[in-house]
Amino acid sequence: MQDADDIPRIALDWHRDGKGAALATVTQTWGSAPRRVGAMLAISGAGDMAGSVSGGCVEGAVVAEALEAIGDGEARHLEYGVADGDAFAVGLACGGTIRILVQPMGGALPEAVLADLVAAREARRPAALITPERGAPRLETRGFEERFRADRSGFDEESGDFVAVHNPPLRLIVVGAVHIAQALVPMARIAGYDPTVIDPRAAFASEARFPGTRLMEDWPDDAVRALGLDTRTALVLLTHDPKLDDPALNEALRSGVFYIGALGSTRTHAKRLERMRAAGFTEAECARIHGPIGLDIGAAGPAEIAVSILAQMTQVLRRGA
Template sequence: MKLDLLAQLNADRAARRAVILITDTETGEQRLIREDDIAGSDRADLYRGLIRSGRSRPLKQEEGGGFANVLVPPAKLVLIGAVHISQVLAPMAGMLGYDVTIVDPRTAFATMERFPQVDLVAEWPDAALPDVGVDRWTAFCALTHDPKIDDPGLLHALEKGCFYIGALGSKKTHARRVERLTGAGIADADIARIHAPIGLAIGAQSPAEIAVSIMAQITAALRLGEG
C-alpha cells in the first residue's frame, strides 16, 4: 500500500469514518471509497450496501471487479437510563459487538452492582455526552421517562446524526415530547428520526422482550438502513 493511501486510511479510521479499500487483484492498484464521497460515485448503492453489511468480499465483474475491504468503526450504543431494560439490553448489545455506555445521574440506579462490565457514567447527559463520543456510528436510546434526563440526550443525538435514535414511552408520552422538542426549535424532519414508541411492534411486555425489540430495530437501522 502506498504511504499516502495508508495515511488517509489511518486518518479516516481515527476519525471513525467508514471507508472501502478496493484492490485490483490483477494489478495490485488500490483506491479508497470514503463514506462521505459515496453520494457522488458511480456505484453508490453498491458502496452503501457494503458499508451497511460491514463485510469485506470479492466484487463481481458487473460491480467493477477486485476485492473490497470494508472498514467500519465499531458501533456504539448509548443508553440514557440505568433502568431494568438497560440491564438486559446492555449485555445483549455487547454480545453483538457494540461498545455500550450508560448515562444516568441517578446514583441509586447507576451502580456497578447493577451494571457490571459496562461503561457507566453517573452524570447528567448534557455534561456526560460530549466525552462519550456520540457520532454517526452510535445507536442512542432514551429510556428514563424523565424529560429532564431524556430530552438533553435526544437533542445531542440529533445533533450528532446517530444512525438510530429511540425513546421509551407511549404515543401520548411521545406527543408531549414532540411538543417540547418543537418548542426547542427542532425541525419536524429531525423529530421524525426518533423511533417512538421504541422497538419493533412485537407485543413485548417484559424488560427482556422490550430489549429484544429494541435491539432488532437497531440492527435493521444498521444493516438495512431503515430509520
C-alpha cells in the first residue's frame, strides 16, 4: 500500500522512535478545496511529511504550525483560503478554503488512542476518531455506520464533535490473470486500491506479468475465503470460465463486498445468473453482479475495458449500486 494509506501508523512510529509527531486533519472545506474532509498529513518533529491536506498549497505553513504544536503539546485550529492576504504564499490559489486540526502526539492526541486506531486499521475494522470541542479524543468502532458506509468525515450536528472516519483501505481482488487484469491492477493501485490477483494457472499468475502484485495460485473460492471479503472490497471476475469464476462468485454473494463485476457478453451473463439462481441466490442477490462488467463507454482493447471497470467500481463506491 502507499504511505498515504498508513498515515496514522507512520505518525505513531515517529512518536515511538522519539522524533515527535503530529496529525493534521482537514475538518471543513468551502469552494474548490483540493482535498476532502478527513484528509490527513503526518508531520514528524524533524519536519518529515506523509500524506497531504491540500495537495501542496499550504503544507509548508501546516508543518510550521505542527512543529510548534509538537513542542507545546497543544492542538491548533488553522484556516487557509484565497481570501487570506498571503493567499499565494500559504493560501489556496484554486479558490477554496479549508480548516485544519493539528494534534500533536502524546499531547492533544494520546498515544493509546492512536495505537488503538492503528490496530483497528490493521484488523480492517472501521473506526471513528472523535475529537470533542473540549476533552480528549477517543476512538469508536460502533454507532457511526452511516458515516462508515458513506466514508464521510465531518462535524456531528448534535454533539459538535469532529468525527474522522477511518475505513479499511480499499482492496481489489481479481480472479483471472488475463490481459485486462494486467491493465486494471496498476490503474487500481493508483486509485488507492490494494490489488490481489488469483489464478490457479501459474503461467498466467506470474511476477513477470504482474510485478509487485500479490499473486495467489489457489482455487478462487479458497483464495477469497483466505483473504476475507468485506465492505471495502471489490471483486472482479475475468476468466470467462464458470469453474473458476462461479466458486468465487458464490463467496462474494454471501459477503458484503461493495462491488462484484463479471466479464462476458449479455448472453454469457444470462447463463451466469441462471446458475446463481439454481444455487439458491435470490433475484436481489443476483442483481448485485455487474455484468457485462464496466460502464458502457464503447471500450475497445484491454486497457480501455480496464478503464470502464475502474470507473464503474468508483461509481458504485461513491454513489451506491
